[in-house]
Structure formats: C-alpha cells, structure tokens
Amino acid sequence: MWPDVASAVLPRSYRGLTRLVAWPARPMEFRILGPLEVWDGDRPLRIRGAKERALLALLLLHANQLVTSHRLIHELWGADAAESARSSLHVRVANLRKALRPHNDAARTDNMIVSLGASYQIRLEPDQLDLIRFEWLLAEGQEALTNHDPSEASEKLHAALALWRGPALADFALESFTPTATARLDELRVAAIEKQTEADLQLGHHTKLISELEALVDQYPFRERIQAQRMLALYRSGRQAEALAAYRNARRTFIDELGIEPALILQNLEKAILRHDPSLDLPQLPAPNRSILTASMDARHLDYSLRLAEALATRLPHELIVVYPIAEDGDLADATSLLSQRREQLLARGVAARAAAFTSTLPGIDIARIATELDVDLLLVDSPAETLEDTALLAALARAPCDTAIVIGRERPAPSGPVLVPFTGAEHDWAAVELGAWIARAHRAQLKLAGAQADPAAGVRDASRLLAHASLAVQRAFGVTTESLLLPPSVDRLLEAAYDASLVILGVPERWRREGLGEVRLTLAKDARPPTLLVRRGPRPGGLAPPEGLTRFTWSLSPG
Secondary structure: OOOOHHHOHHHHOOOOOOOHHHOOOOOOOOEEEOEEEEEEEEEEEEEOOOHHHHHHHHHOOOOOOOOOOHHHHHHHHHHOOOHHHHHHHHHHHHHHHOOOOEEEEEEEHHEOOOOOOOOEEEOHHHHHHHHHHEEEEEEEHHHHHOOHHHHHHHHHHHHOOOOOOOOOHHHHHHOHHHHHHHHHHHHHHHHEEEHHHHHHHHOOHHHHHHHHHHHHHHOOOOOOOHHHHHHHHHHHHOOHHHHHHHEEEEEEEHHHHOOOOOOOOHHHHHHHHHHHOOHOOOOOOOOOOOOEEEEOOHHHHHHEEEEEEEEHOOOOOOOOEEEEEEEEOOOOHHHHHHHHHHHHHHOOOOOOOEEEEOOOHHHHHHHHHHHHOOOEEEEEEEEHHHHHHHHHHHHHHOOOEEEEEEEEOOOOOOOOOOOEEEEOHHHHHHHHHHHHHHHHHHHOEEEEEEEOOHHHHHOOOOOHHHHHHHHHHHHHHHHHOOEEEEOOOHHHHHHOOOOOEEEEHHHHHHOOHOOOHHHHHHHHHHHHOOOOOEEEEOOOOOOOOOOOOOOOOEEEEOOO
C-alpha cells in the first residue's frame, strides 16, 4: 500500500526517508534480443564460460518452463554426449547460480534457477526478460489494432521493437539450438514490424514510411504484406506509377525466384490502384466534437501537461487546444515557435490539435474566455504554485463553463503509478473521482480511493460504504477497478499514502470561494511528492455526478 512508516516521524520534506524504509532490490534483468546480457540493477554481470552462457540462453528461451536434463545435454553437448555430461551439467548449473548471485544473496538466485526432478527452470517476472516484454507488447499492439486504436497500437509496437539490439542470440550462432530459436524470434519481429507499419499507415504516416519500407522489401522480398504496404504507402503519397512499378518488381521476383505468381493480396491491390479505388484512401476519422484546452504559463511544465492531456484526448476522442499566455514583454516569437513544434508532434501521433500563444495582463480571464467560446470539456491550466494565493486568477478561472483544475508539485513523474483520490462524497469530490478514473484508464494505472477510518469514540463509522458507492460508479462508467484505503484523519497519513502515487486528485471544498482551499488541501498540494490536481466542478453535469447534481467538474494544473 505505502511504506510502513509512523506518520509521527515522517517529515513533510521526506528527508531521510530512505533510512526509514527498506525499499525492495531492483530485480535482475536478462536480455536475449541481441547478444546475451545480464544486469543487476545498473551493473552488468559477466557470465564466464561458454557452456554456462549457452545454458542460461537455453533456460531464458524457455523462461518459467521446465527443461529436461536430457534436452539440455543434447543441446549443449550433442546427441552422442558422453555419460559424464550429466555431471558436467550439474557443475554448469552450480557455476551459473554462483555467477548470478548478487552480493552473496544465495537465496535470491537459488530460487531463480530451480531443479525439479530431472529438469531445470528459470523463474522470472515478466519485466525481467526482454523477450517476455516484447511478446506482451506485441499482443497489446495487436489488440489495439483489433479495437481500431492505431495510435495505441503504434506506441506499443514501437516500444516492442525498441527492445531489439540486433539479431536475437547474436553470440550463439554456432550452437545447435540457435537456428530454430532465432527463426521463431525473427518471425515474431517481422510480424511486429508489419503490424507497426499497419498502424502507422492508419495514422496517415505513409510518406515517411516509404524509405523504411523500401529497405524492408530488400531484406524480406517474399513478405507479401510488406510488399503491399509499400505499394499502398506510395499510392497514398500520390505516386501511383511507382506503386504499380513496385508491383511489377515484386511479381518478377516471385516468378524468377519461386516460380509462382504473387498472392491475391498483391494482385487485387494492383487492380485497385489502377482504378483509384476509394477504399485505398486513408480513412477519415470523424472530427472530435469536443475539446480539451490546456493553458501553460510556465514553459518548463508544458510537456507534462501535454502528456497528461494527450492521453485523455486519445482515449476519448477530443481535439487538443494548447494556449500559452505570456507577459507583455515576453518573446512571442519564441512562444509561438515552441507551440508549433509541439502541435506538429501531436499531429504526427494522430492527435487533432490547435495551438496559439498570446500576450496577456489578465491570463485567467483570457483563458476562461477561450474556454467559453470553444466547446471545451476540460481546462488544464499549468501555472506557478503562487496560483494558490492568487485569488484574482482563481476567480477568473472559475468563470470557465467547462471541467477545470490546479496541478501543484515539485516533481513531474510520468503518470504511470497509482492515482490517489481522497474522497468524502462532496460535490467536487465526485468530479475528482471522475477525473481520476479517466486518467487511470488512459494510463492503465491503478485508482486508489482514500476515506476516513472509523472513530468509535465519536460514534463515526468508517467510509468504506461511501468508497464502495464511488467504486461501483467508476466501474460502471469506466470499467476501472479501485482500491479502497481507510486512513486516520491526518494530513501526514495522506502524505504517506501519496508517496508512491504518480498523481493526487483533490476536489476543492464546496465553500472554496469564500473560505479558501483549507489547510489539508494546501498542505497536500505543497508537500506531497507527486503532483496534486485540485478539481472544481463546472456548470454541466458530469458522468458520475449524483442525479441531483447540476454541475460538472472543472480542473486546472499548477506546478510548484
């Protein structure tokens, strides 16, 4: 849940926390998509002995599976191995365990390489072996393609292919087990390339794919899918004659080398190109009818707010509008150039985006006006921590008719850890839960809802029923499962619970305009390790609002 540290001794600055908490050691990492590598944290481990290295490679190819001694002996010493090979295998296993043993931690390695009867097994978590991570990312990319989400598919497949450092098992070319293993792995890699290209073609990246596809055709001339993708990329780039020439070259290769005509996929594609079949055109995605507006008043945190907003805009199709108000004596040309670069990057990733910079003496009013004029669902304002004390700016932002917030925080980690939402059931807390569920779903992060423990002396029950009500609503609307935390009513315990989160989301008090944000929220916003998102519900009903609620949430981001 969170480090087991007494709140009474937990300093708000978290200085000395590493002396109080025994963090788990980083797991050992193995890499076979390229030359064999073993890493113990940030330190590479050298595995001595050709047979020990080959034994490790064999076990990694069958990670979490039993491999019989007979098979290991056959692969390492050949079918005619001497009787002494069995004893030699035991020696090699012992040497390998010793080589992998970090800091004399025998139990950690002996539990990794286990012997069961006449078989051996290496036990790994998914993130310990690049091959397992590659296969998971490949499956997720394929699933995204099936779900018509080319942006996520491209991201997953690019990440999968980035794990390759060269030919798999590059330093075991002479081993008997290598040809079969590398053939399977190479097939998986080419399949990932084909799927990644399919996703990028769907995103409209045909022009920049042409040179890459030319190289792939040279490398894999008989992969008909790659040939077809090359033809389609050329055609969509307005190069019909070259697309038809590519077909003729492919046909000649198949006839000369294999004695067969190309498959129907290529023949039908040639006919479609000749008649300019509309089905070959890039599908026009429906223009999003709602927008997310992100306004940055500090260029240092622009990329963080864009990363957060982009994930939301991609998951629930929205146009992303980026504005950057600067002081009247600021450099408007530099600000405009910065936003133009970010917009081009968003467009290249398939995100509908507009961007504009302008000078302003009243940025809050100008941002609220833009949010009012455009059909905006969310307003993300990235501004200095002093925003919390700037009542004029807060009042101006409160005019926005959409969903609005303030992100405060010293650090800006990637939003991949848990999202924590303290919840009391108040109006703006529902907005915080809704936003938390949206962000958790977009980043595939865990959503934690925190409520108060029971206080028998005061006759107060715990908040578990309230948290269950919110959890059921989140599951219905977003399909996101939550974890409930019951905490003492202490800001220090909230700080402790927030330590391993990537984001804390707080609803503002119902009387925040008259009475301010309150000590607990201010303390969390300023002292929590992750960024804190202060949420205010706007004037339109939100998806999780109770039936009697007539408002929707509004939110604004403010860095510390």
